[in-house]
Amino acid sequence: MTRGTGRGAGSAAVRSVDVARLAGVSQKTVSRVFNDEPYVSADVRRRVLDAAERLGYRRNNAARALASGRTHSIGVVTLGTALYGPASLLMGVERVVRDTGYALRVVNTMEGDPAGVAGAMDSLLDQGVDGIVISEPIDEQGHGGELSLRLDVPVLVIAAPPSVTAPMVLTAGGGVDLMARTATEHLLDLGHLTVHHLAGPQRWYAARDRMKGWQAALTAQGRDIPPVVVGDWSAASGYEAGRQLAEDGGVTAVFAANDDMAIGLIRALTEAGRRVPEDVSVVGFDDIPVAAYVTPPLTTVRQPFDAVAQEGLKRLVHAIENPQAEPLPPSGPTVDLIVRASTVPPPSSRKTPARGRRTASRAPTLPDGGPSADR
């Protein structure tokens, strides 16, 4: 009836004793074979395997976990959303976890969920996991940082500050600010005097990191830092932002914190009569699948989700299996800027054939980032 993990007496499930009996060995030997322990003769091993095969034996994980204290599973806490970034990262994690031989337990949090991350981790601990991956892109409301939950398994925090207390805390997926900086510099290198920023919701680490990188790029070159427009990752919010930015004739380049917003932004700009890229250059972030096919094809930054997941998990599993050992060192971030058609030099530098020269139709260049034309 029900699957045979037991259920009282008279269960139909095949147990290791059954295999042992058929193979003519002790139950312990069966256990040895299935755990790849040494000291089992080749002959015995094959007899056991045959018997198991014939009986359709499969180990009972509950019993294993009970006896050993290890579940061979890893839990992941993630935000329940189909947004490209988080979803891609989760896929990466799932793929990799399976390769490591661990099972995956997923718990979603939801924006506005009162229990939130702490609740999710609690439920994971409840289920019993050997390690936890926190891929939670947003801050808890009202949290200063530290999660108060006391953990006793290693934790891998992806793309966020390591705000937990655990026997071992690893991080992965940093370097987002560097990517944002590169995107901004690309615009600056094209000759734009400054770059506007359409940011993501500030509760998201990713949004803040991207903003930081943008600022850093501008600051490093002594440029103006124009006011930030904040969106909510959606194309709709990008569209709204675009209507605002279109009114400011001084805007020649925008770095949007994700591709969806960039697409909405471009639409609003176009509707307002500001051509992209001729009048305004736009850079996105993520490189979503359609990015190359919208009009104009979007220049954007690709995030290395799989690489981050792979490296992080490798280090987490290492920590699980070698509790005493030094954690494996992280590797540096890589930046992957994809230049397409949505970015070109600013109108001013394209006026006359002499392309480096800026004729300054407006906003004469002031030596060191003086007040600019925009608002």
Place this chain on the structure above:
Amino acid sequence: MTRGTGRGAGSAAVRSVDVARLAGVSQKTVSRVFNDEPYVSADVRRRVLDAAERLGYRRNNAARALASGRTHSIGVVTLGTALYGPASLLMGVERVVRDTGYALRVVNTMEGDPAGVAGAMDSLLDQGVDGIVISEPIDEQGHGGELSLRLDVPVLVIAAPPSVTAPMVLTAGGGVDLMARTATEHLLDLGHLTVHHLAGPQRWYAARDRMKGWQAALTAQGRDIPPVVVGDWSAASGYEAGRQLAEDGGVTAVFAANDDMAIGLIRALTEAGRRVPEDVSVVGFDDIPVAAYVTPPLTTVRQPFDAVAQEGLKRLVHAIENPQAEPLPPSGPTVDLIVRASTVPPPSSRKTPARGRRTASRAPTLPDGGPSADR
């Protein structure tokens, strides 16, 4: 060091006996309290809860599963992809599963994975789950249909034929063909003589269902069935298809099997000098978040992922907890066509200065479904 599910002797983990001792009751009573069993006096219940709280007690799930034969978890087999459809469905499932009080175990399959769905289910069975959700949008290579794996837990198959053998097999998420049919009829109703179809990869059920719906709509009205162009869901493949279709002057309406392909298609059409929607109307499928913000805003069909997940899981949990009972009946599909600006009557019926007259390329009216209608 390791979490205290017990690890031999000397474990630091709090056990139910410890709670019992502190509360001055028997261990079984603690068990009763935590299982919400009746016949525990309010007074005892509170004492137990207090003691548990003080000790930081948490039930050991491995022991529970071993003793009861139930893991209180549900497994889901899904294709490892960040594609909007599958990812959204998975999110829906996760959300709902958690609400039901079950834990979720996810196993991804990968296109081209030799083990495939059978392997995934096997691993789930190995882990021990009380029920399985198969949200696997594609056929196994070389499989006629039936998966040979013998299951002994109830199964919910989403958006696919019920090709497994299990004590109870439920399905959910049908009606995709109806949605496709509605999309096609929308185009026909606008006056197009026929509708071309940009299909998804034929290994996907969803692709075949959408094609069937398209055919049904055409057949029902006695229209020509033009040759199908097949893509791979990506905007890139839509672009390729668009180049092909652009050469055929007779094409006035295309139903694309998903929004990504529709976007690529529109781009190719536009580049080839065929305006959308003036020359060619395009309908997509999915209603991805950017659909309302591309140019032109895309008419599409929204899939009720959450509703499907919710209803399916409700029925699965019912089947798990009432093995003997009749399965809950499924409810009918709903169709949600979102009409935006990418579809208009064909050129022939707009000969005279109707509204489609293209005066300006910018600031087109956004009929309903424009930015504000997004959600």
Place this chain on the structure above:
DNA sequence: GTGAAAGCGCTAACAC
């Protein structure tokens, strides 16, 4: 190399 005994922490059945 292999086996016997002793739990892991809980739930199930039944007694009181």
Place this chain on the structure above:
DNA sequence: GTGTTAGCGCTTTCAC
């Protein structure tokens, strides 16, 4: 209403 007694199917420890 509550306690007692047996396992669930493994891993662990230690003996041989």
